[in-house]
Amino acid sequence: MMTNLNVVRAEKRRYMAGTKCAVVIGASIAGLLTARALSEKFEQVIVLEHDSLPTTPVSRKKVPQSRQLHVLLAKGAQVLDELFPGFTDDLVAAGAVRSDPQVDTTYCLDGHPLASAPSGITTLGISRPYVEYEIRRRASELPNVEIRDNVEVTGIVLGDDHSTITGVNLLNGSVSADLVVDAGGRYSQALKWLNELGVPMPSCSQVDPGVVYVTRHYQRERHHLDGRNGMLVVPYPECPRGAGIVPVEGNRWAVVLFGLFDVDPGTTDSSMSKFAESLPTPAVAKLIRDAEPVDDAVRMRYPSSRWWHLERQRRHLHGLLVVGDALCSFNPTYGQGISVAAMEAMTLRDLITGDAERLPAKFYQAAAKIINIAWSLSAGGDMRFSQIKGKRTTSGKVINSYLNRYRLAAGTDPILGKAFLETANMLAPAAKLLTPAKIARTLRGSRRATRIAE
Numbered sequence: 001m002m003t004n005l006n007v008v009r010a011e012k013r014r015y016m017a018g019t020k021c022a023v024v025i026g027a028s029i030a031g032l033l034t035a036r037a038l039s040e041k042f043e044q045v046i047v048l049e050h051d052s053l054p055t056t057p058v059s060r061k062k063v064p065q066s067r068q069l070h071v072l073l074a075k076g077a078q079v080l081d082e083l084f085p086g087f088t089d090d091l092v093a094a095g096a097v098r099s100d101p102q103v104d105t106t107y108c109l110d111g112h113p114l115a116s117a118p119s120g121i122t123t124l125g126i127s128r129p130y131v132e133y134e135i136r137r138r139a140s141e142l143p144n145v146e147i148r149d150n151v152e153v154t155g156i157v158l159g160d161d162h163s164t165i166t167g168v169n170l171l172n173g174s175v176s177a178d179l180v181v182d183a184g185g186r187y188s189q190a191l192k193w194l195n196e197l198g199v200p201m202p203s204c205s206q207v208d209p210g211v212v213y214v215t216r217h218y219q220r221e222r223h224h225l226d227g228r229n230g231m232l233v234v235p236y237p238e239c240p241r242g243a244g245i246v247p248v249e250g251n252r253w254a255v256v257l258f259g260l261f262d263v264d265p266g267t268t269d270s271s272m273s274k275f276a277e278s279l280p281t282p283a284v285a286k287l288i289r290d291a292e293p294v295d296d297a298v299r300m301r302y303p304s305s306r307w308w309h310l311e312r313q314r315r316h317l318h319g320l321l322v323v324g325d326a327l328c329s330f331n332p333t334y335g336q337g338i339s340v341a342a343m344e345a346m347t348l349r350d351l352i353t354g355d356a357e358r359l360p361a362k363f364y365q366a367a368a369k370i371i372n373i374a375w376s377l378s379a380g381g382d383m384r385f386s387q388i389k390g391k392r393t394t395s396g397k398v399i400n401s402y403l404n405r406y407r408l409a410a411g412t413d414p415i416l417g418k419a420f421l422e423t424a425n426m427l428a429p430a431a432k433l434l435t436p437a438k439i440a441r442t443l444r445g446s447r448r449a450t451r452i453a454e
């Protein structure tokens with residue numbers, strides 16, 4: 001016989017799993033991965049996108065960052081494989097390049113390369129449009145997911161109980177939903193719409209590193225970069241300029257040059273060469289001099305890292321969640337956005353089996369833990385630069401000064417190098433760099449490196 005509690009639980013399960021419809025705003029990476037997660041519980045998932053969705057892997061007008069180089073962190077690739085089995089194999093079949101970042105890629109940290117040794121980590125070189133295209137292709141094959149493009153969401157609908165969102169308004173008409181998920185990206189209007197309904201704006205953390213991105217693609221040849229699969233030049237206080245070189249499908253290199261504090265690499269051959277020559281390694285300048293460009297360079301100024309702290313709000317309207325860049329957007333030079341969006345989708349997939357009433361609070365708490373891992377690395381790392389405004393805690397200063405020594409020691413100690421890459425790829429929390437064994441290695445290694453430099 002069913003107890004009362006069991007009846008309530010069964011009823012809630014029916015609420016989540018019955019003839020229920022979810023609407024997702026935005027058919028980019030966060031929106032499509034959310035749709036994949038929701039498809040396990042909702043009978044119908046409708047994704048609404050105001051852009052025209054291409055049928056080939058090309059960049060999109062309403063996602064201007066899709067023209068810029070994107071890296072897919074190892075954690076993101078793992079989660080994509082969980083959500084869509086065989087995902088990364090399909091990317092490799094389409095021309096993506098698998099690499100061990102500690103062997104095949106040159107990581108230039110604070111002006112010197114990371115010690116090379118097999119790390120067991122696998123990263124994938126693939127273009128951002130291809131990742132989105134493959135996610136879209138797979139999501140659109142799910143029987144209960146419908147993607148509608150050229151549909152603009154203009155607002156959210158508050159139910160008669162004044163505490164539940166019951167759908168969305170469109171330019172023409174509306175769609176009812178039991179759950180609305182906003183994946184409208186950095187310029188999403190969801191928080192403004194909520195505010196118009198009387199919900200206070202959440203507090204917000206913001207860091208502006210003044211990043212200017214310039215990406216261009218080149219024909220890839222085996223001899224480039226001395227046969228390696230890529231390069232990352234990380235900016236540091238003495239050189240607030242960086243670069244990334246990633247192999248992508250079509251036997252191309254995606255090359256990004258980026259400056260902090262509004263230093264602009266420019267988009268001409270000569271400005272890009274001059275910028276590349278100012279980096280601490282000559283390899284980037286050599287590549288863009290030797291390789292054949294296959295398109296024009298494109299520039300983008302990234303506004304700021306921004307985290308809306310919905311996890312701190314006491315009350316939430318039922319039936320609405322905010323995910324992806326709409327919730328938190330990271331300094332792109334750390335390559336975290338796709339991976340965080342994928343991890344949020346996994347979390348949502350696990351939570352929707354539970355109590356619908358408490359879904360927003362539970363989701364934002366869980367998402368905050370994921371975001372915090374990425375934020376402490378990127379926004380925390382940005383605090384090394386004295387030009388960046390923001391409160392510096394004593395513990396933050398101590399950690400950043402330790403990490404300066406860590407990076408120095410990682411130039412000769414492959415074990416430190418591997419732990420650094422695991423953290424940077426979100427496979428391990430930053431705390432892994434602070435274990436007693438790592439601290440001892442760091443102190444030894446950095447002393448040795450300083451002696452050699454003297």
Ligand SMILES: Cc1cc2nc3c(=O)[nH]c(=O)nc-3n(C[C@H](O)[C@H](O)[C@H](O)COP(=O)(O)OP(=O)(O)OC[C@H]3O[C@@H](n4cnc5c(N)ncnc54)[C@H](O)[C@@H]3O)c2cc1C
Pocket residue numbers: 025026027028029030031048049050051062063065068069070071072073151152153154183184185186187188189213300302323324325326332333334335336337338339341
């Ligand atoms: C320059 C740059 C470089 C980056 N590099 C990396 C990287 O290397 N690695 C990485 O992991 N991440 C990177 N990112 C972040 C990454 O692009 C995002 O995290 C990722 O795209 C997920 O974003 P999203 O899906 O939340 O939002 P978006 O990709 O911005 O998509 C939002 C979608 O919502 C749609 N939309 C918005 N409003 C409405 C509406 N009212 N109605 C209907 N549709 C709507 C938009 O058209 C769009 O399709 C970078 C970002 C920038 C800016």
